[in-house]
Amino acid sequence: MANRTAIDYRAKFDRYSEDTCFPRLGEEEQLFIRGMAEAHRFTFQELRQVSEAALDLRMWKEASLGIWWERQESDVEARGRTKERFFQRLDDRMAALRASAKSYPEEGMRRPESASLKPVTMSSERDILGMCPVASEETVCCNLRTIDAVQNCGMGCSYCTIQTFYGDRVTFDADLPAKLAAMELEPDRFYHIGTGQSSDSLMWGNQHGLLDSLCDFARAHPNILLEFKTKSANVAYFLRGSPPANIVLSWSLNTPAIIRNEEHFTAD
Template sequence: MTYKEKFEESLPKTNFKNLSFENQEFITKIAFLYEFSFQELKQIIDFAIDFNMWHEPDISKLFNEEYANRKNAFNDIRKKWENFRSKPNSYKNFSKDLYKDDVRKFSFTKFEGEKTALGSCPVASANTRCCNLLTLDAVQSCGFDCSYCSIQSFYNQDKIGFDVNFKKNLENLKLDPNQTYHIGTGQSSDSLMWGNKEGILDALFEFARKNPNVILEFKTKSNNIKYFLENEVPKNIICTWSLNTQTIIDNEEHLAASLNQRIEAAKKVSDKGVLVGFHFHPIVHYENYLEEYEEVYKTLIDTFDSKKVALVSLGTLTFIKPVINKIRSRKFKSKILQMPLTDANGKQSYPLEIKREMFKHAYDTFKPWHQDVYFYMCMEDESLWKDVFGYEYSSNNQMEEFMKMSYMGKIYKNNTL
């Protein structure tokens, strides 16, 4: 088989189609010049995509005019790619305009669910400390366009699906009245951005009223709190906001509400007597990130009464291969994959030393809240707990029980205020 035949046979198994026409031409030229192996060619194509996505120089500018041999050529471009990944990211040359050519467009669709069943957190793993969260999927897919989101690998990103049978099926969901349940609604979509479309909030509020043994958590990046402000909220509902620095919101959390909008929405809901919480997941490593996150932490401490805050969770970027491929298929600029990826229980994430730094810094900054608020790390290696919090759980079940006891205790106190 000639190299031309090998090359043409290899292309469909790579991300070649996601390259610009200019990069396709350039990589074709160097492939025939150096006759890269399939694995080398596949990686070089991904390098080219990453350089473009990271808003770094084009591969044609980084590739030397001449190398002694194929090995030198591949090793040099791989080293340049690794150097970009190893240094802290900078968003100084980023702007919202870099997203305008790939703004996500979606439409609504309806489906008839056969029954409403409690699911497990879609990223749950036995190899990391997990709270065993149960899930209710009222909506399939999210209307926001966060570059790092794992939902994009589970559903068709162009269609937002609403289950027209959700209310009826939810009424038929049978729970053990002697068991405490922690159920989240924001795992397959944002909990609040859709408001009461198709009656989903009506159904969930009624479900919470009928089942006082349920801790029902709404997780959001929106400021759509109209329904919460206009209706009586069951005391066993917790409303939580996923927060980030404005730098990350501007450049990686496309279409979502701003940091100030999220905090203002959380404050209004809290002032109404609803328990709130905050998720810092993902904390992202970039230039001056600790200083910027610290500002957010201190803003929360100054704005909220810790006795009315149920939880603060910490986590960071963790990718499975389908999500990485999905990100590389987009045309927007993102630094989210420009990180020192290492193996994390079969997935890709930051090295433990970076995680230890980001999580310990967050927990230490929140010291004024340590006595009142439940802190945890979401889906992180159990070895981090002792270093960050000074304690650890022996199992996921133990963590789940402590979390539910804390939340129920807070709900009880909130009821008696």
């Protein structure tokens, strides 16, 4: 029975791990986490937490999760409740690192290899218009809405979660023109709409008629302000043509140290 239970959990682990950062870890890190998960029956949320911590530790050039645990293990196991204490100490470790002074090597962090994203065009029933994800009754909201015309980004910013959501492909909505044309907006109401929530707004240029469709949408609705938020310098489309007056291009800027070390493929 115990062997059957172990086999069942391994199958569950394989399903869990596909939706976490686990596949992006090195072999040694994966072996350690898999061993801990099987020994202590990690839940999906626990597996995700540990995988993200391992990825952060590697990125911060700290001791790996396995090495850190070797220093903790004998003391924790002697006290009992190993799993509970493991996560408590891991939380404390990560919190201490996040609160510590930040520093980068003088020569800068090594730039990772550029992600090889496969462009695909797909039709779907997905609603492309939504509210800003941080909007809630507990925030002072600017009522920003977002159009998710493209899913995934190739800028490779180390702090950004977009690259963990969409795998190894960048998806263009084949029905974007029709969805924009069918969008019902109140003509006497002002709307601020952004396009940089699920991807960089300008990284892909006018591939698949992306910017044509969005600019046509802005022209058809003079009561909106359509914002293209980007970290690229890909503005040639707007310089060549006659863009509508109710669009704005915006750049989110960081300090030179963050740009050099964390925003790997953004504009210089």
